[in-house]
Amino acid sequence: MDESAFRPTLERALEHALAHLSGLATSPVAATASDEQLRSRFCLELTDGGMDAAQVVDELVRAAEGGILGSAGGRFFGWVIGGSLPAALAAEWLTAAWDQNATIQACSPAAAMAEEAAGAWLKSLLGLPESASFAFTSGCQMAHLTALAAARNQLLAAQGWDVETLGLQRAPLLKVIAGPERHGSVDRALRQLGLGSPEVSSLDPAELAPRLDERTILVLQAGEINTGRYDDLACLIPLAHQRGAWVHVDGAFGLWAAASPTRRHLLRGHEQADSWATDGHKWLNVPYDCGYAFVAHPEPHRRAMGLRASYLAHASEARDQIDWTPDWSRRARGFATWAALRQLGRDGVAAMIDRCCDHALALTRGIAALPGAELVAESSINQGLVSFGDRTDAVCADVCASGEAFFSPTTWRGRRAMRISVCNWQTSEEDVARSIAAVRSALLGGN
Numbered sequence: 001m002d003e004s005a006f007r008p009t010l011e012r013a014l015e016h017a018l019a020h021l022s023g024l025a026t027s028p029v030a031a032t033a034s035d036e037q038l039r040s041r042f043c044l045e046l047t048d049g050g051m052d053a054a055q056v057v058d059e060l061v062r063a064a065e066g067g068i069l070g071s072a073g074g075r076f077f078g079w080v081i082g083g084s085l086p087a088a089l090a091a092e093w094l095t096a097a098w099d100q101n102a103t104i105q106a107c108s109p110a111a112a113m114a115e116e117a118a119g120a121w122l123k124s125l126l127g128l129p130e131s132a133s134f135a136f137t138s139g140c141q142m143a144h145l146t147a148l149a150a151a152r153n154q155l156l157a158a159q160g161w162d163v164e165t166l167g168l169q170r171a172p173l174l175k176v177i178a179g180p181e182r183h184g185s186v187d188r189a190l191r192q193l194g195l196g197s198p199e200v201s202s203l204d205p206a207e208l209a210p211r212l213d214e215r216t217i218l219v220l221q222a223g224e225i226n227t228g229r230y231d232d233l234a235c236l237i238p239l240a241h242q243r244g245a246w247v248h249v250d251g252a253f254g255l256w257a258a259a260s261p262t263r264r265h266l267l268r269g270h271e272q273a274d275s276w277a278t279d280g281h282k283w284l285n286v287p288y289d290c291g292y293a294f295v296a297h298p299e300p301h302r303r304a305m306g307l308r309a310s311y312l313a314h315a316s317e318a319r320d321q322i323d324w325t326p327d328w329s330r331r332a333r334g335f336a337t338w339a340a341l342r343q344l345g346r347d348g349v350a351a352m353i354d355r356c357c358d359h360a361l362a363l364t365r366g367i368a369a370l371p372g373a374e375l376v377a378e379s380s381i382n383q384g385l386v387s388f389g390d391r392t393d394a395v396c397a398d399v400c401a402s403g404e405a406f407f408s409p410t411t412w413r414g415r416r417a418m419r420i421s422v423c424n425w426q427t428s429e430e431d432v433a434r435s436i437a438a439v440r441s442a443l444l445g446g447n
């Protein structure tokens with residue numbers, strides 16, 4: 001191959017990427033371009049002829065200017081969004097350059113092995129049973145889908161119903177119970193599985209217990225998006241198991257507390273659940289998109305996802321990803337996770353988790369102490385809520401407009417609040433101080 005087909009283009013991309021990453025300290029964290037500007041730059045007539053590849057890269061960067069959020073940097077606290085560790089980002093580039101189809105082991109032995117290795121590391125870091133099966137998915141929602149498909153298979157098989165063959169139309173009824181503060185991705189995953197919307201129940205053990213039986217999936221939460229709160233896993237999982245229910249844990253970011261010796265007590269009892277879903281692209285700082293499903297019972301997981309096709313060469317010893325994942329052709333997601341975990345090691349992950357939690361607390365307290373601000377909820381992990389009364393939305397907008405930091409608003413238990421979410425390995429004490437100062441200015445500026 002003529003190297004010159006790629007080199008100038010990839011070198012332009014490298015330069016632009018480095019310019020973006022090093023500019024994060026000084027450029028606005030929020031978008032500055034209007035939709036109109038972006039539309040006029042992106043929505044061009046599709047040309048008949050093409051253009052030089054390196055020029056395309058330059059044009060793409062120009063078109064996107066002002067429309068890229070500074071979420072890769074240390075002063076982005078909106079939603080729950082992580083950055084990218086250098087090794088993970090580099091591995092992601094190689095993943096694209098290698099362009100492997102990680103469907104089965106035969107399509108890319110290295111991709112399969114990276115997932116096998118990283119899957120085992122993740123189970124160990126997150127305090128999950130070594131025997132659990134796992135899947136690398138596009139995110140936590142697809143991890144829910146994967147794990148809940150295993151639950152559906154298992155609970156119906158116990159009723160003598162093979163859902164993979166017979167479908168759901170005449171199947172025995174299943175009931176899914178979730179708490180009022182579950183994440184919306186649980187509902188979407190259930191919808192996609194034909195299980196409808198969950199029954200919302202108080203998670204008070206006395207109220208919950210009579211509603212549980214061997215046809216119930218109970219969805220619990222480890223880390224609520226506003227307050228970072230944990231359901232009482234140590235109490236509720238055994239309670240559900242006594243009644244034959246399957247327990248699925250949404251730990252999109254909260255499961256990562258298990259990697260920190262100072263915070264893993266929050267998850268006490270979590271290893272007894274039947275399935276867990278979490279993300280790599282949030283707190284592990286792997287580039288989008290990357291999530292993980294774990295299932296304590298590999299057989300129903302495999303029955304729900306696996307498929308044999310005559311044209312696929314299934315290896316008897318190796319791990320074919322298609323047996324565990326909802327997608328068919330897919331990106332070799334394991335490389336970036338493997339690289340992130342190699343870069344940090346066990347201690348590095350723990351330090352990153354603790355650092356983010358400490359920064360979240362400092363931000364929450366620092367902002368709540370400003371005149372006109374009020375503490376709504378402090379978290380034991382990386383979230384926090386503050387309020388500025390009826391100025392809450394305006395203050396969030398003003399801080400974003402200042403370009404100094406990015407926070408997003410929410411309504412929590414009927415109260416408007418500004419969310420603080422720290423998931424980026426780069427966030428420093430200086431970022432915290434600068435962001436508190438930005439909120440102070442917005443409050444003083446007043447509108």
Ligand SMILES: *Cc1c(COP(=O)(O)O)cnc(C)c1O
Pocket residue numbers: 080138139140141142183185186223224225250251252253279291
């Ligand atoms: C982000 C999030 C999800 C959804 O994860 P995706 O990776 O976006 O699919 C689910 N649950 C919680 C608690 C989350 O924070």
